[in-house]
Amino acid sequence: MKLHFELYPKSKIFGNIGKWPIYCLSDIIRIKNIKNIVHLLFKISCYAESLYVFLEKNKITNAIHYTYWFDHYATLLSILRSKNRIQYFISRAHGYDLYNERREEGYIPFRKLQLQYVAKLYLISRHGLKYITEKYPKYKTKYKLSYLGIDNIINSIKEKQTPSYLLVSCSRIVDIKRVDKIIESLAFIKDISVKWVHFGDGPLFGEIKKLADQLLPENIEAVFFGHVDNKDIYKFYLTEKVDCFINLSSTEGLPVSIMEAISFGIPIVATNVGGSSEIVTAKVGILVQADFEVEDVKNIILQMLLAKSRNSLFRNGIHKFWEENFNASRNYPNFIDNILSDYKPSKSIENHEI
CATH class of the missing domain: 3.40.50.2000 (Glycogen Phosphorylase B;)
Structure with a gap:
């Protein structure tokens, strides 16, 4: 679905903000350009409302929501989770979306909000797992290692004899x-x-x-x-x-x-x-x-x-x-098994596809 911030009726946001902004206050205060970060947060919350309308219209309930990057989409899902508009969301975390040192400002905005509401965070490396556990030990029960993988069907390696x-x-x-x-x-x-x-x-x-x-x-x-x-x-x-x-x-x-x-x-x-x-x-x-x-x-x-x-x-x-x-043919089925074993579905989930 394509999201259009400019077309969204902003009055809807102010009518039902909720308590989630309290997790963002420290980030808003510490940044130099407060206007920009407030605008970004407002934009993400508008997108969250748009997604909620989509979910309601299509009767999508008891779903596992997944974002591949632990970024602004994790913020969006955190907002919906804080309002009990979705039951469960998970995310991966890689590099730019994980390490504070890779950001010019030295931190990743809205991290506390994301960690508060994500159900499980799957790190793609042991280094990343160690990093976030040390940075945010309060949420360590949510962290898991899950390597990525790629597909390849070759089964033998041939030698090369060229001089170059x-x-x-x-x-x-x-x-x-x-x-x-x-x-x-x-x-x-x-x-x-x-x-x-x-x-x-x-x-x-x-x-x-x-x-x-x-x-x-x-x-x-x-x-x-x-x-x-x-x-x-x-x-x-x-x-x-x-x-x-x-x-x-x-x-x-x-x-x-x-x-x-x-x-x-x-x-x-x-x-x-x-x-x-x-x-x-x-x-x-x-x-x-x-x-x-x-x-x-x-x-x-x-x-x-x-x-x-x-x-x-x-x-x-x-x-x-x-x-x-x-190998993706190993790692991704294992990843799915992990997700489903961690997820504690309500009784109504039994009649829905995940």
Whole structure:
């Protein structure tokens, strides 16, 4: 359903605000631009009213409401839950919607309201679970670990024999992804031929291409594909036999891009941030310290390419690690089983589909 804030009769909001704003007062007071945050909260509450009208009109009751991001939609559902207009809602939490440090203002608005009314919060990494438990221990009984997963039907990993090595990265080209550090690291490699392919675009796309042209020696070929559909990235991984996937982000949740790569048995070099250590183990690749020196990264890349990347036993082990830990066909049925076991339905739910 499309929500149109401008068309919503604002008088309806003031007629039935409820007690939920008390959980937002501390956030409203601490922000510099109070007008903006009040406007945002007012807008979300209007959307909440619109959703409630939709639920009433379509007789949707006894439903489990789910938001994939622990963001403003969690605020919307919290408002409805505070008024007993919905019975139950759950959410996942990833990175930007979880870590205060990733926000310019240093905190996430309306977190107390969200945590008060969410029934269960599923964290995508142990790092995230530990983080929110330490930040908000009052609600620790609501937190659960639930890894994401991706699908892949390949069942064997073939070795690659070409003389040139293929390195891949996949991310938005923004500051926190530190794609420039990949370039600076590759600039130190002089003795082997490497083709580096980057999938993804962003505001720094032109700047990064220019930097690659300036710094990379002739033995390093850089290819920027920009935004590419997920299915085409999978096709590339299947046909091109990638030697190594690299991620030098300064912050992460638990990268789906790495899940995708390891499902093809691709070795990983990644920074030890967020939940990356849970997916980049010794069975999968090599972790780099978050405050690395680019020459150290160069050495790790060479170690991976020359010693591990074409070891079929190692690559099949990577695929097996994905299958056991980040396979959607395992993780998502388990997630649903968890939701249903946690949910305590009323008697009337028995006659409704969830």
